[in-house]
Amino acid sequence: LMSPVYQVTASAPVNIACIKYWGKRDTTLILPTNSSLSVTLSQDNLRSTTTSRSSSSFEKTRLWLNGVEEVIKPGARLDRCLAELRRMRKENVEDKDPSVPKLSTWNLHIASYNNFPTAAGLASSASGFAALTASVAALYGLNAFPQHPSSSYSPPADASQLSLIARQGSGSACRSLFGGFVAWEMGKDSNGRDSLAIQVAPESHWPSLHALICVVNSGKKGTSSTAGMQETVLTSELLKSRIKDVVPSRMSSITQAILAKDFDSFAKITMQDSNQFHAVCLDTFPPIFYLNDVSRAIIAIITELNRVSVEATGHLVAAYTFDAGPNAVIYTESENIKTIIQLLLNYFPIDFAASPFNDSFQLFGVGHP
Ligand code: PMV
Numbered sequence: 543l544m545s546p547v548y549q550v551t552a553s554a555p556v557n558i559a560c561i562k563y564w565g566k567r568d569t570t571l572i573l574p575t576n577s578s579l580s581v582t583l584s585q586d587n588l589r590s591t592t593t594s595r596s597s598s599s600f601e602k603t604r605l606w607l608n609g610v611e612e613v614i615k616p617g618a619r620l621d622r623c624l625a626e627l628r629r630m631r632k633e634n635v636e637d638k639d640p641s642v643p644k645l646s647t648w649n650l651h652i653a654s655y656n657n658f659p660t661a662a663g664l665a666s667s668a669s670g671f672a673a674l675t676a677s678v679a680a681l682y683g684l685n686a687f688p689q690h691p692s693s694s695y696s697p698p699a700d701a702s703q704l705s706l707i708a709r710q711g712s713g714s715a716c717r718s719l720f721g722g723f724v725a726w727e728m729g730k731d732s733n734g735r736d737s738l739a740i741q742v743a744p745e746s747h748w749p750s751l752h753a754l755i756c757v758v759n760s761g762k763k764g765t766s767s768t769a770g771m772q773e774t775v776l777t778s779e780l781l782k783s784r785i786k787d788v789v790p791s792r793m794s795s796i797t798q799a800i801l802a803k804d805f806d807s808f809a810k811i812t813m814q815d816s817n818q819f820h821a822v823c824l825d826t827f828p829p830i831f832y833l834n835d836v837s838r839a840i841i842a843i844i845t846e847l848n849r850v851s852v853e854a855t856g857h858l859v860a861a862y863t864f865d866a867g868p869n870a871v872i873y874t875e876s877e878n879i880k881t882i883i884q885l886l887l888n889y890f891p892i893d894f895a896a897s898p899f900n901d902s903f904q905l906f907g908v909g910h911p
Pocket of ligand 1: 712714767
């Protein structure tokens, strides 16, 4: 007789922060030094899809990323996320109903795919850990929906509770469990139970807002976010004032801007926070540089576009933001997408004959929350 295999597939999108997370106060639990806020891109071509299977016949827990098996290091992030999910399965499901299969004691086979090139330098750990957490949680019946073999994923009863687990895989992953506009509240507890993601507004709230992703360099980044933010916490004076005097008021101002669909405020705060994040990187000793000449040219182009627009109409038209790499994400409203793409293509003509995802400039696509 074959032992049953339980299986769930879940998928989660990439998110791009407007208020940046940079700095941990607890590196094991992944507790941040400041709250952050992001937009989840609902575009279909920027997602991770993860299938988790559980069977008493699996001899060990295994993981494949884009079809290649990875080593699961004991005690490392993935291992800790899975331990947390097993504990929740046992306490919330198995201990309450002794008739359910003891999946918490069985091994898992997990296969995760990114439908965008992992080498594109776009945040893949956020969507990856969010999809993994969502799929194992659904497999373990940690949501309101009945569990059965080969069920497909439905949104969990409480995505904020799952965000506590995804956070321990990669901080920014906690925000990818929600669509739309998402805050990661830093919390106060040393155990991290209040460091979770909440939805500020759903994707339907501001349908005209779009994100244009400009891949400037598709190579792997120089300094990983994990190593970079630790160096910043240890050496940057500027980070201290950012945490204390800047981020708290920006969190409330940008939340208000989002709720009011006030693009001018949203754009200004987003650009200022990207700038301060990169200033904090420069203030790290030795300094960390994520922006390159093309990134800085994009900042100059958007700044000039906004200057001309403010002169003519009184309003900003675009906001740039950069994570731990040179690639730009430009937020704008629908009516300006064409202008911005044409402007960027004037400065950085795309060689459409070249193979995709080489190191030349390219426009990845237009997403929206
Ligand atoms: O979650 P991590 O370790 O990949 O860190 C992400 C850090 C930034 O992308 C630079 C900022 C953010 O809030 O997403």
